[in-house]
Structure formats: C-alpha cells, structure tokens
Amino acid sequence: MTDDVLLRARGLTKSFGDFTAVDGIDVQVLRGEAFGFLGPNGAGKSSTMKMVGCVSPVSGGELRILGMDPAADGAAIRARLGVCPQQDMLDEDLSVEENLWVYGRFFGLSRKEVRARTDELLDFAQLTERRHDRVEPLSGGMKRRLTIARALVNDPEVLLLDEPTTGLDPQARHVLWDRLYRLKREGVTLIITTHYMDEAEQLCDRLVVMDHGRIVAEGSPRELIDTYSTREVVELRFPVDEQERHVDAARAVAERVEELPDRLLAYTADGDETLARLHERGVRPLSSLVRRSTLEDVFLHLTGRSLVD
Amino acid sequence: MSAPTVPGPAVADAPSGRLGPGPRRPTSRGERLGAVMAHHLYVYRRTWKGSVIGRFVSPLFFLLSMGLGLGALVDARAGGVEGLPYLRYVVPGIVAMQAMMLAFGDSTYAVMGYIKWNRMYSAMLSTPLRVGEVLWGHLLVVALQLGVATAIFLLVAAPFGAFGSWWVLLAVPVAVLTGMAFSVPTFALAAWLENDNGFSILFRFVMTPLMLFSGTFFPVDQLPGWMQPLAWVTPLWHGVELSRDASEGVWPGWAGVGHLGVLVLYVGVGAVLAHRSFTRRLLS
Ligand SMILES: Nc1ncnc2c1ncn2[C@@H]1O[C@H](COP(=O)(O)OP(=O)(O)O)[C@@H](O)[C@H]1O
Ligand SMILES: [Mg+2]
Numbered sequence: 244m245t246d247d248v249l250l251r252a253r254g255l256t257k258s259f260g261d262f263t264a265v266d267g268i269d270v271q272v273l274r275g276e277a278f279g280f281l282g283p284n285g286a287g288k289s290s291t292m293k294m295v296g297c298v299s300p301v302s303g304g305e306l307r308i309l310g311m312d313p314a315a316d317g318a319a320i321r322a323r324l325g326v327c328p329q330q331d332m333l334d335e336d337l338s339v340e341e342n343l344w345v346y347g348r349f350f351g352l353s354r355k356e357v358r359a360r361t362d363e364l365l366d367f368a369q370l371t372e373r374r375h376d377r378v379e380p381l382s383g384g385m386k387r388r389l390t391i392a393r394a395l396v397n398d399p400e401v402l403l404l405d406e407p408t409t410g411l412d413p414q415a416r417h418v419l420w421d422r423l424y425r426l427k428r429e430g431v432t433l434i435i436t437t438h439y440m441d442e443a444e445q446l447c448d449r450l451v452v453m454d455h456g457r458i459v460a461e462g463s464p465r466e467l468i469d470t471y472s473t474r475e476v477v478e479l480r481f482p483v484d485e486q487e488r489h490v491d492a493a494r495a496v497a498e499r500v501e502e503l504p505d506r507l508l509a510y511t512a513d514g515d516e517t518l519a520r521l522h523e524r525g526v527r528p529l530s531s532l533v534r535r536s537t538l539e540d541v542f543l544h545l546t547g548r549s550l551v552d
Numbered sequence: 553m554s555a556p557t558v559p560g561p562a563v564a565d566a567p568s569g570r571l572g573p574g575p576r577r578p579t580s581r582g583e584r585l586g587a588v589m590a591h592h593l594y595v596y597r598r599t600w601k602g603s604v605i606g607r608f609v610s611p612l613f614f615l616l617s618m619g620l621g622l623g624a625l626v627d628a629r630a631g632g633v634e635g636l637p638y639l640r641y642v643v644p645g646i647v648a649m650q651a652m653m654l655a656f657g658d659s660t661y662a663v664m665g666y667i668k669w670n671r672m673y674s675a676m677l678s679t680p681l682r683v684g685e686v687l688w689g690h691l692l693v694v695a696l697q698l699g700v701a702t703a704i705f706l707l708v709a710a711p712f713g714a715f716g717s718w719w720v721l722l723a724v725p726v727a728v729l730t731g732m733a734f735s736v737p738t739f740a741l742a743a744w745l746e747n748d749n750g751f752s753i754l755f756r757f758v759m760t761p762l763m764l765f766s767g768t769f770f771p772v773d774q775l776p777g778w779m780q781p782l783a784w785v786t787p788l789w790h791g792v793e794l795s796r797d798a799s800e801g802v803w804p805g806w807a808g809v810g811h812l813g814v815l816v817l818y819v820g821v822g823a824v825l826a827h828r829s830f831t832r833r834l835l836s
Contacts, residue, residue: 334595
C-alpha cells in the first residue's frame with residue numbers, strides 16, 4: 244500500500260559546492276518501522292536527515308515524505324514530523340516546561356492543548372521533578388530526553404533522531420533506548436541515524452549502511468550479518484610484531500580474516516572449533532575471544548574500515 | 553549485547569492523546585508570528601531583571617549628567633541651544649539614541665546565539681514556521697521592547713520639564729522606528745558574521761561615533777563640513793530630529809517626510825538582507 248510508505252527517496256543527492264555529501268541514495272521507509280542509517284562520521288547521515296526534515300533543499304533526485312514534496316509542502320510535512328537533531332537546540336535560558344510550551348505553539352496547538360500535553364511528555368521524559376528548572380545546568384541525558392519530548396509535542400507520525408545517544412554515558416543511553424522502544428510500540432515510525440552498531444542492532448528493524456554519501460548495504464540487522472559476515476568471530480591478539488606471522492595460519496582455518504592494527508579477526512561459523520584448530524597448528528595468541536558477529540563486522544567487511552575511529 | 557534497563561514502576565508509557573495520522577490543522581501567518589513572539593517574550597521575562605539597569609537607570613544617568621549638569625553650564629554661558637534650554641534640547645536626542653543602543657544590544661549576540669549557539673532558530677524551522685516568521689517574530693518583540701523602554705524614559709524625564717509639548721507621545725513610535733532602522737540591518741549582519749568579533753567593531757566604530765556626531769548633544773552644523781553628510785546618511789540623526797520636533801510640538805513638514813523616508817528605507821533594505829542571510833545560514 245503506497246499509503247504506508249512514509250518516506251521514499253530515489254537518487255537523493257545533497258551537494259555543498261563541489262562536494263557531494265549525499266550521493267544518490269534510494270530509501271523507502273514504511274509506517275511503523277524503526278529504520279536506521281548506520282555510518283561513520285561524515286557519511287552524510289545528518290545531511291540526509293535535514294533534507295527529510297525539510298530544512299535543507301534537495302540538490303538532486305526525488306524525495307517524498309508522507310506522499311508530499313518538501314520543496315512544495317515543507318510546512319505541511321514538518322507539521323507531522325518530530326525532529327531530534329544531532330545538537331539539542333534547546334533554549335537554555337528557559338525552564339524545561341517553557342521549552343515545551345513555546346514549541347507546541349509553533350505547531351498551532353492552543354495554550355490549553357500544550358499544557359495538557361506537557362505533563363505527559365515530562366512524565367515520559369522522566370523530567371517531571373525538573374520541570375521548573377532552567378535547562379542549562381541539566382545533564383546531557385536529560386537535555387536529550389527533553390529534546391525528544393519536545394519533538395513529540397505535535398504527536399508526530401514520524402520521529403527523526405539524528406545520533407540520539409552520541410555523547411551520553413552508557414546508563415543514559417539505556418534510559419533513552421528504553422524511551423524509544425516505548426514510542427516504537429506506540430506505532431511511531433522512527434528514523435534513526437547512528438554510528439554505533441549496538442544502537443542500530445537494538446533499535447532498528449531495518450537499516451542501510453552508509454559510507455561516503457552512498458548506501459553500501461540494506462536489510463535487517465540479522466540479514467546484514469548473515470549476508471556479510473559469519474555467525475561467529477574469533478578475536479586474536481599477539482605481541483606487537485608477531486601478528487603478521489599468524490595471518491596465513493588464521494586464513495587456513497577461518498572463512499575470512501581481517502587485520503586490524505591491534506588484532507586479527509577470524510570469521511567462522513564455529514569460533515571454538517577454529518580456535519582449537521589454530522592451537523593444533525601451534526598458534527598461541529596472547530589472548531583470544533570468541534563472540535558473535537555484529538554490524539561492526541558487516542561494516543568492516545563492506546568498507547575495510549571500522550565505524551568509530 | 554545488554555538489554556535496556558528495566559524501568560521503574562512509576563515510569564509513564566509513551567504519551568497518548570494522539571492527534572492521529574493525517575494532515576494537521578493549517579495555521580495562519582498571524583498565529584505563527586504570535587508563537588515566535590511568545591517564545592521571545594518568555595525569554596525576556598526570564599532575563600528582564602538583568603537588563604533593567606540598561607533600560608532604565610542608564611538613560612536616567614544621561615538625563616541627570618547631560619540634561620541637568622551640563623545643561624546648567626550651557627544655559628548660563630550660551631543661553632541654551634537653538635533657542636531651547638539645553639535639557640529640552642538634549643533629552644529628545646537621548647530618547648532616540650537610547651533606541652539605537654537598545655536595538656544594537658538586542659540584535660547582535662542574541663541573534664548570533666539563536667543561529668549558532670543554542671540554534672533555536674533552526675529548532676523553530678523544524679516546525680511549520682517559515683523563515684520570515686522566525687525573523688519578524690523576533691523583530692516585532694525587539695520593536696515592542698523599544699516602545700516599552702521609550703515610554704518608561706518619557707515618564708522618568710517628563711517631571712524634570714524635559715519636553716515642551718504633549719506631542720512628545722509621538723516620540724515613542726519615532727524611537728521604535730529609529731531603533732528598527734538599526735535593528736533590522738543588524739539582524740542581517742549577525743546572521744552573516746561567522747563569529748562575534750565583528751560586534752565589537754560595530755559598537756566601537758559605528759555606535760559610539762553615531763552617538764556623538766548625530767546631533768544628539770549638539771547641532772550637526774557644529775561639525776566640520778565633511779562630517780555632516782555622514783550624519784545625513786545614517787539613521788540616528790533623522791530619528792533625533794523627528795524626536796526633537798515631537799517633543800516641542802513642531803510640525804516638521806517635508807523635512808519630516810525625508811526623515812521618515814530614510815528610516816523606512818533602512819528597515820526595508822535591512823529586511824531584504826536579513827531574510828536573505830537567514831535563509832542562507834539556516835536552510836542550506
Ligand atoms: N553546510 C555544509 N557545508 C559544507 N559541507 C558540509 C555541510 N554540511 C555537511 N557537510 C559535509 O558533508 C559531509 C557529510 O556530513 P554529515 O551529513 O554531517 O555527515 P554525518 O552526519 O554522517 O556525520 C561531511 O564531509 C561534512 O563536512
Ligand atoms: Mg551527523
């Protein structure tokens with residue numbers, strides 16, 4: 244049903260002068276999905292999100308959001324979006340609740356509607372106790388939750404989240420993920436960018452892997468791992484200078500081997516067996532670790548680089 | 553991979569009260585402008601205590617030192633200026649000058665802050681607001697500020713006998729227009745500058761000379777001949793002249809039309825430039 248395609252991009256391009264930040268991407272997001280853009284810094288994720296958020300004109304290709312064209316119907320589209328930009332963009336001189344009040348008015352909600360919604364949103368963002376406080380001294384995690392609460396003030400059909408947990412400590416990340424699960428359960432369509440593979444695996448039903456403005460792979464986290472990696476990975480650390488000597492041995496017992504500066508990654512269906520066969524060949528790493536493949540491994544395989552540098 | 557932490561029992565579910573999918577009620581331009589103004593009024597309400605000195609006390613200092621202190625000397629030695637006691641000459645000029653100073657104060661760091669520090673303008677543009685509404689909603693609040701500050705100053709100065717006529721009430725709209733002739737182009741500048749270094753140049757090399765050489769404290773024809781055209785092409789002198797005419801209840805005739813025309817031109821050209829630099833900076 245075309246009705247349920249909330250976002251459709253074909254050959255979508257963004258250039259800044261001679262530089263192409265987004266290089267002809269094709270994307271389709273369905274209602275109710277949690278869809279992700281996974282890629283390292285500079286991949287073009289924010290540039291894409293700004294075009295989707297109708298605050299950055301499209302340089303080329305086609306973009307339809309909620310069936311509308313951002314160039315013609317930007318305001319009507321924005322009325323139905325929630326945007327949590329990479330930077331919080333709160334008014335730090337105002338109190339927590341004032342930030343919600345003024346924002347609701349931008350969408351044409353009446354004072355009464357906004358105030359009624361504020362209680363709920365503060366509760367959702369776990370900021371009820373801080374509602375009268377100025378925003379400036381709040382922690383990074385609180386500001387992030389307030390930004391998300393503010394993005395929900397107009398009850399959006401689609402919530403755009405640009406790197407929702409970058410810069411947060413692990414506990415604040417988990418609190419935030421939990422909030423996003425709840426939204427997803429409520430049927431809000433989520434479009435998320437991230438350079439954390441664990442975030443993509445946790446939150447996204449489907450995602451595209453982006454690099455240098457292009458999409459290099461697409462699928463569910465499971466599908467991507469099945470297609471581009473093995474079930475398990477053996478991480479092998481050797482004394483400096485010795486790693487080089489063991490590459491061939493690792494290649495002989497694994498499907499594929501990636502060399503990183505500080506370790507070898509041996510891709511295999513059964514990590515313990517691979518490790519045992521390495522031992523038989525007299526290879527004695529300083530340490531070894533068998534783990535399951537992640538999206539990080541997918542990215543490494545597709546681009547030869549790691550996500551976070 | 554760790555699962556998300558289990559939330560405590562008091563934690564709310566995702567907000568309900570859904571507006572539901574589908575088109576939203578279209579808003580009118582007036583509604584959207586009002587929403588932007590509401591935001592800025594909340595900010596002023598939070599910060600007015602800090603600015604009360606600038607708005608109220610500093611014009612009072614000018615009034616006491618220039619109007620009364622210097623005035624006594626000028627009146628005794630020269631018998632006033634242009635046939636007026638110095639107090640009545642200088643205070644309407646200070647009214648216009650204060651509007652300029654407030655306009656610069658409200659249109660520099662604040663605008664740059666909304667663009668690149670807290671990025672509130674960008675947050676606004678992620679809603680149905682258009683760039684013109686974000687710009688004019690803020691400008692209208694600056695205008696409102698100018699009106700309120702001028703009215704307060706008139707109330708403070710009137711008991712000293714600083715004004716010759718009830719027509720001085722017209723000095724309020726004159727001061728607002730004078731202030732906006734500075735504010736609107738300064739919005740354009742603030743959106744164009746990459747950093748705030750330019751502002752100290754603006755204050756030192758534009759605002760201060762204009763304060764001194766725009767006929768506020770002494771007539772422009774006392775200046776060297778080559779400086780007089782500078783007064784004519786910058787807004788403050790026109791505002792000072794109109795303000796002084798209003799204060800004395802003098803009908804300025806065609807000269808008044810000229811003064812108004814210059815001020816309106818600054819607002820108009822400034823508005824086009826500000827719209828352009830806002831768009832370039834915020835919607836690239
Ligand atoms: N306004 C801009 N002008 C010029 N270059 C830009 C601009 N915005 C982004 N870029 C460039 O485009 C590339 C992609 O940036 P961005 O979309 O922010 O990537 P990501 O969000 O994936 O880190 C980067 O190389 C960045 O420097
Ligand atoms: Mg980014």
